[in-house]
Amino acid sequence: MTDSDLSPAKSVLLAVHLASKGHIATLRTLISFHRKTLHTELVLRILLSHLPESLDSSDYVSFLEDLESGNITEDVEAPVDASPLRELCDTEAKSKVRKLGLLTLLWPDAPQDAPAEPFVRFLIHRSIRIDLYTGLIAQIPELIGPFLHLSSYLRVWAISTVLPLLRLNYEYHPEEATILTITKFEGLNDRAGVTLLLGKTGQGQTNDSTSDLTVGRDLKGLIGPWMYGDTRTKRRMLRRKSSLTLHALEPQMDLSDRNHKYLGWEEVFKWIVGEACASWKTAVEAIEQWGGPGDVDLGGWDDGTVWLDEDDQQLLEARYARSALATAYLISEESESALNGVQRVLTRITNLLDQDRIPTLEAACALLSPVPALDESNILSRKNSSYLRNELLDEQNPLTAPKEEPIKLLHALLISAFLCTRAKFPVSIRRAGELALLQDEHEQRLVFHDLMNRIGNGPKEDDKYWIRARNEILWLSNWGAEELSDGSEPTKAKGRGIFGQLSRELIEAEFLKTLLTNTSRCTLAHSLYVGVSDQPLPKAVLHDVIISTAMNAYDNATNANKTRGSLKKCNDVLLSFSDILDGSESYEEGKFLIRLTHNVGKYRLVFKQGEPFKPVTLRVHNDPISIIGKILEQNPKSYAQIGEFLDMGHDMVMAGLKGVKLQMGDVPQAEQKAIAEKRVVSMCIDAALAEDDFETAYSYVVTWLKDIAGRAHARCPDLERNKLGLFAEPPPKVLDDWSWRAALQAGKYERTSHSIKPTHLGNTSGDLDIRHLEQRMDCLSQALRLAPKATLQDIINVYRRCEEKLEALVKKEAEEEAKWEAQTDGQIMPGGFAETPQRKNIAASTSRAVEEEPMSLFDLSRASMAKAQGGFSALSMLRVGNKTTQEPATPDSRESGDFSRTSTPDYGAPKNPMRKRDQLKNVAVGGLATGVGWLLGAPPVNHNEENDPH
Numbered sequence: 001m002t003d004s005d006l007s008p009a010k011s012v013l014l015a016v017h018l019a020s021k022g023h024i025a026t027l028r029t030l031i032s033f034h035r036k037t038l039h040t041e042l043v044l045r046i047l048l049s050h051l052p053e054s055l056d057s058s059d060y061v062s063f064l065e066d067l068e069s070g071n072i073t074e075d076v077e078a079p080v081d082a083s084p085l086r087e088l089c090d091t092e093a094k095s096k097v098r099k100l101g102l103l104t105l106l107w108p109d110a111p112q113d114a115p116a117e118p119f120v121r122f123l124i125h126r127s128i129r130i131d132l133y134t135g136l137i138a139q140i141p142e143l144i145g146p147f148l149h150l151s152s153y154l155r156v157w158a159i160s161t162v163l164p165l166l167r168l169n170y171e172y173h174p175e176e177a178t179i180l181t182i183t184k185f186e187g188l189n190d191r192a193g194v195t196l197l198l199g200k201t202g203q204g205q206t207n208d209s210t211s212d213l214t215v216g217r218d219l220k221g222l223i224g225p226w227m228y229g230d231t232r233t234k235r236r237m238l239r240r241k242s243s244l245t246l247h248a249l250e251p252q253m254d255l256s257d258r259n260h261k262y263l264g265w266e267e268v269f270k271w272i273v274g275e276a277c278a279s280w281k282t283a284v285e286a287i288e289q290w291g292g293p294g295d296v297d298l299g300g301w302d303d304g305t306v307w308l309d310e311d312d313q314q315l316l317e318a319r320y321a322r323s324a325l326a327t328a329y330l331i332s333e334e335s336e337s338a339l340n341g342v343q344r345v346l347t348r349i350t351n352l353l354d355q356d357r358i359p360t361l362e363a364a365c366a367l368l369s370p371v372p373a374l375d376e377s378n379i380l381s382r383k384n385s386s387y388l389r390n391e392l393l394d395e396q397n398p399l400t401a402p403k404e405e406p407i408k409l410l411h412a413l414l415i416s417a418f419l420c421t422r423a424k425f426p427v428s429i430r431r432a433g434e435l436a437l438l439q440d441e442h443e444q445r446l447v448f449h450d451l452m453n454r455i456g457n458g459p460k461e462d463d464k465y466w467i468r469a470r471n472e473i474l475w476l477s478n479w480g481a482e483e484l485s486d487g488s489e490p491t492k493a494k495g496r497g498i499f500g501q502l503s504r505e506l507i508e509a510e511f512l513k514t515l516l517t518n519t520s521r522c523t524l525a526h527s528l529y530v531g532v533s534d535q536p537l538p539k540a541v542l543h544d545v546i547i548s549t550a551m552n553a554y555d556n557a558t559n560a561n562k563t564r565g566s567l568k569k570c571n572d573v574l575l576s577f578s579d580i581l582d583g584s585e586s587y588e589e590g591k592f593l594i595r596l597t598h599n600v601g602k603y604r605l606v607f608k609q610g611e612p613f614k615p616v617t618l619r620v621h622n623d624p625i626s627i628i629g630k631i632l633e634q635n636p637k638s639y640a641q642i643g644e645f646l647d648m649g650h651d652m653v654m655a656g657l658k659g660v661k662l663q664m665g666d667v668p669q670a671e672q673k674a675i676a677e678k679r680v681v682s683m684c685i686d687a688a689l690a691e692d693d694f695e696t697a698y699s700y701v702v703t704w705l706k707d708i709a710g711r712a713h714a715r716c717p718d719l720e721r722n723k724l725g726l727f728a729e730p731p732p733k734v735l736d737d738w739s740w741r742a743a744l745q746a747g748k749y750e751r752t753s754h755s756i757k758p759t760h761l762g763n764t765s766g767d768l769d770i771r772h773l774e775q776r777m778d779c780l781s782q783a784l785r786l787a788p789k790a791t792l793q794d795i796i797n798v799y800r801r802c803e804e805k806l807e808a809l810v811k812k813e814a815e816e817e818a819k820w821e822a823q824t825d826g827q828i829m830p831g832g833f834a835e836t837p838q839r840k841n842i843a844a845s846t847s848r849a850v851e852e853e854p855m856s857l858f859d860l861s862r863a864s865m866a867k868a869q870g871g872f873s874a875l876s877m878l879r880v881g882n883k884t885t886q887e888p889a890t891p892d893s894r895e896s897g898d899f900s901r902t903s904t905p906d907y908g909a910p911k912n913p914m915r916k917r918d919q920l921k922n923v924a925v926g927g928l929a930t931g932v933g934w935l936l937g938a939p940p941v942n943h944n945e946e947n948d949p950h
Helices: 008-021 024-033 040-050 061-069 090-098 118-133 137-150 152-172 182-186 190-197 214-228 233-245 262-278 280-289 310-330 336-352 361-367 382-388 404-422 429-438 441-455 463-478 504-518 522-529 539-555 565-576 585-600 616-620 625-634 642-654 658-664 669-690 694-708 717-722 739-748 768-786 789-824 857-869 916-936
Strands: none
Touching: 008 024, 008 040, 008 090, 024 061, 040 061, 040 118, 061 137, 118 137, 118 152, 118 182, 137 152, 152 182, 152 190, 152 214, 190 214, 190 262, 214 262, 214 280, 262 280, 262 310, 280 310, 280 336, 310 336, 310 404, 310 429, 336 361, 336 404, 361 404, 382 429, 404 429, 404 463, 429 441, 441 463, 441 504, 463 504, 463 522, 504 522, 504 539, 504 565, 522 565, 539 565, 539 585, 539 616, 565 585, 585 616, 585 642, 616 658, 625 642, 625 658, 625 669, 642 669, 658 669, 669 694, 669 739, 694 739, 694 768, 739 768, 739 789, 768 789
């Protein structure tokens, strides 16, 4: 049986057999012989139903091309072998043909607008089956590529369906291929499609500065082709069903006013905006590498026709620009790299909208150009602050509108955020926007102070840095509005910058504080705020800032040396602005305080629990003068430097220390200095006594206290004038409660083996005990002169005990002298000469021969009055030089120096000059006598009648 003898049924069966075996050449020959029976549609159905899907497309594409063109000719090298059908009758053949069940060319679930061309239907259906049964989607382009010109439907289907899947799984992300058939891919809604195609985009981001070019590639090569078929009815239907479940990041435009094909692009825009929050680098690179919906890569499958009309293009570009602006506000990372990303987005948008090119961030921060007025557009309205976080893609959002004013505002916010971030105080675009739009003074003040703290940590010696920082801070307050105000009230242009609610005076004052606190650039500060014609700060404010800064540096000082640390800074600040501060009370107090602190720092000073001295202690101590006492306690022999401590006390008063004022109240400064001097001298006396240096203590009593000490209590004028004794009056005011106590302590001191011996005796007694008692009595005399009346009796008791000890020592000395004289009387010393004169012996005083008998109170009063009026010496003093010889001394006389000691006055002896000790003793006893006489009702004693023994 030849090929031409085959019946139609058998030819069909043979064609099915050849197709199932993949014998394309033989099938070609068969078709050429039976073209009428094996027409094109039947052949396509046979191929669709029985040609193996695994067969390489290249094996039969040429056959399909010939079939489509109708140029099927016999292949002489592939003759038809009909032997398998020889035994089959026509009836059986027809029966088998009816049972073939050939597939229809229209694929399952085909849209209503599917093409009618059989060949197009075959190609689409064949591609779907290849993908479904083998997954060899890579063979589809070779299958349909030669036939794209046949149908725009086929071209759109190939670009929007095959190309994205092919690139996603085989070219762009083969390591993470997604198993998804063409049918399922076509059934994805817009959100699911965007999620699938861009799910791996940006995952290769690194921390370095290199860009990930795959972001733009995926948007162009995956999203672009996928959205190319956006006009197809089926996809529109799918979107209608899925749009009910879409949850937009922000409310979109009214869908009734827009074509449904834009919904897919809205999902792309939302993906970009979402990436700004999750991975801002991906969002920035998406904007930078992708030019919007018109920027697509169709892999050469398109025919060059414009698939977006002009209106669609403009609308989508506007939405793309709005998405880019929204991305800038949503970048939450506070870093310079993130802000540079915003700069890249802004540059892209200005180029897209054909606006003026913006400078780089570094250049913009150096220029600090004024921001054009934005008040006309009302974009700086407080109510717009809600758009910083919500509804960023809404058409009513003025901040993301693709217009000139929002772009200028974003650029100003970008520069503001970058200036703060560069100063180590990170700020995002959104945060800067909140400060500028809300204009909350409290928030601005907090941010401003934090920023100034970070600026203060900058280079300490770089004048350019501080000048630049000041200019930047001023620009942040008004965005350079003063340059646009033509010099009229520049400082009143508030509410524009991120520090718009802060006054220029506050900003300048805080900057000056930061400059002086954190650097040693006092000269620079002086040149900025003093050495200019238009001074930024009023003189009073400048004065307060300088003083507060200096005192703040003082309070933070840990070293009391004025040439080091914060104390040096305090001193430098005061000296640098002396021309401004000259004559100021605070300035003078500051100078005294620094000198005082430096002097205190020379000594070891530790407070409780080992806490070392800090300068601020002087300012907060309740009684700073008492610190001098601690210095004396902790530094042996330091009491010898009484001059330095007196200077400290003087400086404490002149420094206006709070503790000094608290202790002294509203006392005039001169009196404060006097009180401080008395306290310091008293402390030095106590310190000397504590170290058994009575000699120094005594010298301080008879030198310093003699000149500066005053009465302990204020006296009532009437009482003082009438000398009527004590009355039941209110307690007198305390004037000097330190001097008499120090003198009393010195008078109470008794020599021990640890006492420091005098280095020279001068013309005093050679007996140290006698000399010591005389000095004690001098100290007690001072105490009697100064002490309040309530303490006189105790002091007199001490004085009398000293007097008794002195008399006992004098008596003992006189006895020893008399004994010595008796042994040597009339004898010639060995080795001497016969005419050697007798040893001179000038008696100092007489001792009591017998003890006084007990006296009545009246007699005691009379005797006391007599002592107060008398003051005669018991024995006249003999002057050496006027006499060469003298009668032999009696046991009642002894040699003396400049002082004569009298225990009981001898009224029959001639008058001699009264000794100081006797005068003071008589005064004390006279005071006691006056009091006793008052008790007896005696008339007051007239002290002028010194010669009256009665």
